[in-house]
Amino acid sequence: xxxxxxxxxxxxxxxxxxxxxxxxxxxxxxxxxxxxxxxxxxxxxxxxxxxxxxxxxxxxxxxxxxxxxxxxxxxxxxxxxxxxxxxxxxxxxxxxxxxxxxxxxxxxxxxxxxxxxxxxxxxxxxxxxxxxxxxxxxxxxxxxxxxxxxxxxxxxxxxxxxxxxxxxxxxxxxxxxxxxxxxxxxxxxxxxxxxxxxxxxxxxxxxxxxxxxxxxxxxxxxxxxxxxxxxxxxxxxxxxxxxxxxxxxxxxxxxxxxxxxxxxxxxxxxxxxxxxxxxxxxxxxxxxxxxxxxxxxxxxxxxxxxxxxxxxxxxxxxxxxxxxxxxxxxxxxxxxxxxxxxxxxxxxxxxxxxxxxxxxxxxxxxxxxxxxxxxxxxxxxxxxxxxxxxxxxxxxxxxxxxxxxxxxxxxxxxxxxxxxxxxxxxxxxxxxxxxxxxxxxxxxxxxxxxxxxxxxxxxxxxxxxxxxxxxxxxxxxxxxxxxxxx
Numbered sequence: 001x002x003x004x005x006x007x008x009x010x011x012x013x014x015x016x017x018x019x020x021x022x023x024x025x026x027x028x029x030x031x032x033x034x035x036x037x038x039x040x041x042x043x044x045x046x047x048x049x050x051x052x053x054x055x056x057x058x059x060x061x062x063x064x065x066x067x068x069x070x071x072x073x074x075x076x077x078x079x080x081x082x083x084x085x086x087x088x089x090x091x092x093x094x095x096x097x098x099x100x101x102x103x104x105x106x107x108x109x110x111x112x113x114x115x116x117x118x119x120x121x122x123x124x125x126x127x128x129x130x131x132x133x134x135x136x137x138x139x140x141x142x143x144x145x146x147x148x149x150x151x152x153x154x155x156x157x158x159x160x161x162x163x164x165x166x167x168x169x170x171x172x173x174x175x176x177x178x179x180x181x182x183x184x185x186x187x188x189x190x191x192x193x194x195x196x197x198x199x200x201x202x203x204x205x206x207x208x209x210x211x212x213x214x215x216x217x218x219x220x221x222x223x224x225x226x227x228x229x230x231x232x233x234x235x236x237x238x239x240x241x242x243x244x245x246x247x248x249x250x251x252x253x254x255x256x257x258x259x260x261x262x263x264x265x266x267x268x269x270x271x272x273x274x275x276x277x278x279x280x281x282x283x284x285x286x287x288x289x290x291x292x293x294x295x296x297x298x299x300x301x302x303x304x305x306x307x308x309x310x311x312x313x314x315x316x317x318x319x320x321x322x323x324x325x326x327x328x329x330x331x332x333x334x335x336x337x338x339x340x341x342x343x344x345x346x347x348x349x350x351x352x353x354x355x356x357x358x359x360x361x362x363x364x365x366x367x368x369x370x371x372x373x374x375x376x377x378x379x380x381x382x383x384x385x386x387x388x389x390x391x392x393x394x395x396x397x398x399x400x401x402x403x404x405x406x407x408x409x410x411x412x413x414x415x416x417x418x419x420x421x422x423x424x425x426x427x428x429x430x431x432x433x434x435x436x437x438x439x440x441x442x443x444x445x446x447x448x449x450x451x452x453x454x455x456x457x458x459x460x461x462x463x464x465x466x467x468x469x470x471x472x473x474x475x476x477x478x479x480x481x482x483x484x485x486x
Contacts, residue, residue, distance in 0.1 A: 017078035019140035025054035098124030110182025126153035131188020133375035142166035144375035148184025166374025193272025197343035200289035234379030318426035334414035339435035365389030
């Protein structure tokens with residue numbers, strides 16, 4: 001029996017694709033699914049039956065798949081970024097008609113989305129690049145969605161996205177039309193950069209508590225569970241709490257202690273740091289998290305280096321001091337929160353700079369709202385960020401929002417204590433340290449940059465401005481210095 005025309009199609013049935021298809025079907029929208037490897041199609045249809053007889057219709061060839069979707073057709077692709085996306089577009093567009101729409105739900109480089117959008121427009125097709133965050137669980141039960149590109153295409157699918165996205169009781173569905181061009185992909189990329197920063201800061205909090213405070217996994221689980229009831233309430237703190245409680249199924253002890261200390265990455269963090277450099281936006285917390293991943297990859301080198309320095313009297317921890325555990329736990333909580341504010345401030349500044357460059361008109365408060373649920377960085381503290389931008393949409397930095405400024409002032413003593421303790425113990429806390437340096441640099445009216453500019457003028461005649469009069473100046477530093485020497 002032939003299926004009636006479905007409301008939407010989805011191509012690319014790895015776990016994220018399958019889960020998003022089932023989510024869409026569960027919300028009452030019949031969906032057609034297709035995958036180049038046809039076994040995945042059958043697997044998805046089978047899952048749909050098991051998970052509540054959901055209206056999922058499988059197709060083994062692209063033509064019948066496209067033709068099964070009602071017009072104007074909307075098809076979501078969830079395939080690997082890069083060449084596979086172009087290949088899937090080529091396959092599908094052969095059967096699409098004017099006014100139909102393709103949505104790329106992968107982590108794609110924003111300029112690729114803009115290129116494809118232009119190419120599609122020439123064929124009379126609409127195109128959206130949509131960031132999807134929340135991992136496999138989010139895709140199945142409600143992700144945060146960041147669609148950018150054709151507004152007309154967004155309106156064609158808005159009814160579906162509003163139901164499929166994560167729902168937050170006080171602020172609605174975690175989806176909004178982001179803006180034109182590749183803005184949806186760009187925002188998702190920065191979301192991932194902030195996520196890198198968050199994860200690094202949490203790892204540093206763990207390291208200080210474990211290595212200096214000597215907390216056991218049981219104690220760490222209790223601490224993180226407590227933290228997840230207050231200002232740090234978030235998905236990442238919640239899953240960290242879970243991780244500390246999971247015993248090793250292949251041996252004794254806890255699984256976290258057996259996980260190799262090498263962090264992988266897919267590229268969105270690197271793109272974020274590259275974009276920050278391109279736009280001259282300081283994002284040191286995010287950059288330090290990327291550097292930490294690079295250094296973690298040098299496992300064999302680090303093991304050898306530890307031997308070299310151990311023979312020179314350097315143990316893993318330099319001082320074995322007795323610390324007040326409760327005080328340390330409270331200090332680390334405050335340092336983590338203050339560092340997080342800096343990380344999010346950097347991410348938001350980067351999004352704003354790009355929005356200005358491209359004329360996207362992005363609303364930072366609205367981005368904070370759609371990140372409150374479904375996504376990996378979802379946290380109670382995003383509500384405060386939303387309110388900060390509601391109070392002042394032109395806020396120069398989250399750091400100077402009156403509420404956040406007060407919170408940093410209240411926490412800065414604890415923050416300094418944790419960073420100092422870590423430095424004196426030989427425990428690297430690059431994220432917390434650089435966040436503190438970022439804050440200390442930003443809050444100072446005068447920096448030693450005058451000396452650097454003087455050096456530039458000395459060796460390269462780059463000129464300089466003065467504090468006491470307008471204009472551009474150059475001094476023959478070398479000549480004057482030599483005269484005084486003689």
